Amino acid sequence: MxxxxxxxxxxxxxxxxxxxxxxxxxxxxxxxxxxxxxxxxxxxxxxxxxxxxxxxxxxxxxxxxxxxxxxxxxxxxxxxxxxxxxxxxxxxxxxxxxxxxxxxxxxxxxxxxxxxxxxxxxxxxxxxxxxxxxxxxxxxxxxxxxxxxxxxxxxxxxxxxxxxxxxxxxLDDDGQGPWDKQGMWKEGFCPVCGALPVIGWLDRSRLDEKNAFLVGGGGKKHLHCGLCGAAWQFRRNACPACGKEGNDVVEFLRESGAAHGERLDWCTGCRSYCPTVDLREREGDPHMDALALGMMHLDMVAARRKLRPLRRSFWNAF
Ligand SMILES: [Zn+2]
Ligand SMILES: [Zn+2]
Incomplete structure (x- = not known):
């Protein structure tokens, strides 16, 4: 990594x-x-x-x-x-x-x-x-x-x-938590502290460096906890807040033009949203809390559309 x-x-x-x-x-x-x-x-x-x-x-x-x-x-x-x-x-x-x-x-x-x-x-x-x-x-x-x-x-x-x-x-040496093993954790809230995520990301494909074969095709969704810093895998077609699941549940909101993978994923059921970044569309491995802050322009768009953040942060709390 x-x-x-x-x-x-x-x-x-x-x-x-x-x-x-x-x-x-x-x-x-x-x-x-x-x-x-x-x-x-x-x-x-x-x-x-x-x-x-x-x-x-x-x-x-x-x-x-x-x-x-x-x-x-x-x-x-x-x-x-x-x-x-x-x-x-x-x-x-x-x-x-x-x-x-x-x-x-x-x-x-x-x-x-x-x-x-x-x-x-x-x-x-x-x-x-x-x-x-x-x-x-x-x-x-x-x-x-x-x-x-x-x-x-x-x-x-x-x-x-x-x-x-x-x-x-x-976390283990690969930065993975035990909750991600065998898909044990299925909730939209954090497996360590119970908070709702502040940002999510879609991962890139991964190569096993020792054997040079592809171990993951990429595009899996992970959520990041802004409170305790834990990350966990989550289903792409489900809402972390209300748990609703299906092909028409999660919609995207993104800027036109070069968005560098940045978008909001919002739930058509409960209208909550989570900033999300598709790492396949950008270079580098961003600091997730900093990127959540850096995507605050999308918080403003969301507020105009009467969507509410999954988790409030100091830039969208008051
Ligand atoms: Zn947490
Ligand atoms: Zn929902």
């Missing part, structure tokens, strides 16, 4: 093709770069390693995947609070650059950066986030001057590098 581009490399490619997006992409670049950097740093953290090892039990993983339950759903995050706090320290100042976040910055700092309550708040918010526990998030937000939606959004941002570090420890 060719080495994956960094956030900056992918955004530079996009800016060269779409100069109109330069200002806004430059504004968001530090957020994504800092997340990627923290995830790399935390992958070697002893507490993260111990946590990953504990959830990695093969039998348990297989059983969960077969039942369609995300690996981390309902799991306690004890021991990871410090890692979440570290991310908050680094990321909150960047997040507060967003206009919508400015009025909440004091409340967010108070929430994530209280040394005496690290376990209760940082670990609690990570658990609630990954378990889809809206009530739990609401309880944590209550009395702290935060709307649940704002806490949810900020928590997703701050917890992401910790989850990414965990996910990176679950």
């Amino acid at each position: 060719a080495s994956r581009q960094t956030v900056s490399q992918t955004l530079a490619d996009v800016m060269a093709r779409r100069p109109a997006l330069k200002t806004v992409l430059r504004a968001f670049e530090p957020l994504l770069s800092a997340q990627a950097e923290l995830a790399g740093q935390l992958a070697d953290d002893a507490r993260v390693a111990a946590f990953a090892l504990a959830v990695q039990d093969e039998g348990r993983q297989t059983e969960r995947a077969r039942q369609g339950i995300a690996l981390l759903a309902g799991i306690g995050f004890s021991g990871l609070g410090e890692a979440v706090r570290l991310c908050a320290e680094r990321l909150l100042p960047l997040l507060n650059e967003l206009e919508a976040m400015k009025p909440r910055q004091d409340a967010l700092r108070a929430f994530f950066l209280q040394p005496s309550k690290t376990a209760e708040l940082c670990e609690g918010v990570a658990e609630a986030l990954v378990s889809g526990d809206e009530g739990g998030l609401g309880n944590l937000a209550q009395g702290r001057g935060l709307e649940p939606a704002v806490l949810h959004f900020a928590a997703g941002f701050v917890v992401a590098p910790v989850l990414r570090a965990v996910t990176s420890r679950l």
Whole structure:
């Protein structure tokens, strides 16, 4: 596999093709770069390693995947609070650059950066986030001057590098997760953290380098989780959100002219969409989070057509 581009490399490619997006992409670049950097740093953290090892039990993983339950759903995050706090320290100042976040910055700092309550708040918010526990998030937000939606959004941002570090420890040498083996995972949400995907891609044909024969014809669809960074295979003719499947379910929306494989896949049933890139139509191996941001011009087209994103991101959330 060719080495994956960094956030900056992918955004530079996009800016060269779409100069109109330069200002806004430059504004968001530090957020994504800092997340990627923290995830790399935390992958070697002893507490993260111990946590990953504990959830990695093969039998348990297989059983969960077969039942369609995300690996981390309902799991306690004890021991990871410090890692979440570290991310908050680094990321909150960047997040507060967003206009919508400015009025909440004091409340967010108070929430994530209280040394005496690290376990209760940082670990609690990570658990609630990954378990889809809206009530739990609401309880944590209550009395702290935060709307649940704002806490949810900020928590997703701050917890992401910790989850990414965990996910990176679950992958094999080819970068594949155990959930992709034998087509075990069939859901549209993430096999590790349960979030809906932020972007999808169609793969290229692959050669087995040792034997020089074709092991995959290409064109298989994969979804990428913007929260924990996991990727998984998914059926091309099905909607990840509502599960509807069939030849007339998924439609494409793409720019006329050279689109470099970029398009939106949207569901005629529930009208949710996911940016998707056909890697057979472009060079290089883009950083998927950066490319999702780089395709924000399509988010605007989708909004005009009253489609809704599968997963909200900081550029289409407020
Ligand atoms: Zn995930
Ligand atoms: Zn749908």
